[in-house]
Amino acid sequence: MLSTVTYEIKDSYIGVIKLNRPEAANSFSLQLLADFNQVLDQLENEDLRAIVITAEGEKAFCAGADLKERATMSQDEVVETVGKIGKLVSRVESLEVPTIAAINGAAFGGGLELTLACDIRIASGNAKMGLTETSLAIIPGAGGTQRLARLIGLAKAKYYILTAKRFDSLEGKEIGLIEEVVPLDELEHKGLEIAKQIASNGPIGVKMAKQALDHGFDHDIKTGLKIEKKCYLKTIPTEDRLEALSAFKEKRKPNFKGQ
Structure with a gap:
């Protein structure tokens, strides 16, 4: 039984992955990374047509790395852990079927990087996001510098990454990062609606x-x-x-x- 990530199949062809550490802002602990990879192992062998990735709770999609856990790591362990996050994000990106990130709250650092690997991003009205790593004296290390620029353009990506600017879902839509903004209580339904529309096609x-x-x-x-x-x-x-x-x-x- 996975403790930090849940997975279920809806309407036969739609997989729903949920990060399940709401007490820790659904941050990337080593256990969550292992559980997420185990879910991917499972769904890669199933006949799916679309995947929705979201999270439990009303405040956070994923706050990025678990900084409490990271504070106990050596420099080498930090590098290794960032590599694990990067590999997970790239694995999501390489999935054959379309992925929809349903951002239900805060998505910072690695959390936003995970959504950048998805094909479509929607968000709740209360969501806040940003690649804020430079404010922690590091840089986005799980693909953020590369994927954000490809999605919104080089100039905008530089602006948001170099300033470590936090922004809401409406601003995210304005810059072309978010496709739709809906109330929180409608977010999962909207994600499934888009997934069903995709799944109805060949x-x-x-x-x-x-x-x-x-x-x-x-x-x-x-x-x-x-x-x-x-x-x-x-x-x-x-x-x-x-x-x-x-x-x-x-x-x-x-x-x-x-x-």
Whole structure:
């Protein structure tokens, strides 16, 4: 039984991961990192079409590293732990199926870095966030300097990281980091609603679209188009593509099987 992360499947194809250390602002302890990786081990072998990542409680999504635990570590142990956070974040980013971060409260440092690895971010109206590491005399070390710049642009990323500025979810939406802001009591429902919308589409098409976007983004347009074509060709021989055509012709909802 996992103690710091919960996981359940809803509506057959949607996985919901919840950080479960509300008493410690859902911060990244070594135990939480181990539990989260165990959840990923499980869901990677399941037939999912979307994943929602959120947290228990009404105050914090994830406050980043567990600073009380970190204060007991040597320099080498700190470096090792930051590496573990970075590997977890990268593992979330590399998942084949789309991920939705439902930010229910404070998301600072590594907590915000986790959301940057997700495909879509939504937040509650009470959420506060920021990459505040420079105020602690360090830098974002789990991908924050790289992913934030790719999401909101280099100039804005420099502004927020170098000032260690904290901002709310509405400002997050203004800068293009957050897609939707909803009341806290509607957040999980909204996350599931988006997940269901994704899950209703052709699973192989969705995976290939995500792959084309992720792999093509950092290349020039010519290379990106080649990557897109390669991903597109993988959708042609599928049963789902033929099912979509039949459903359109018969004026009914398609029944995709991910084949």
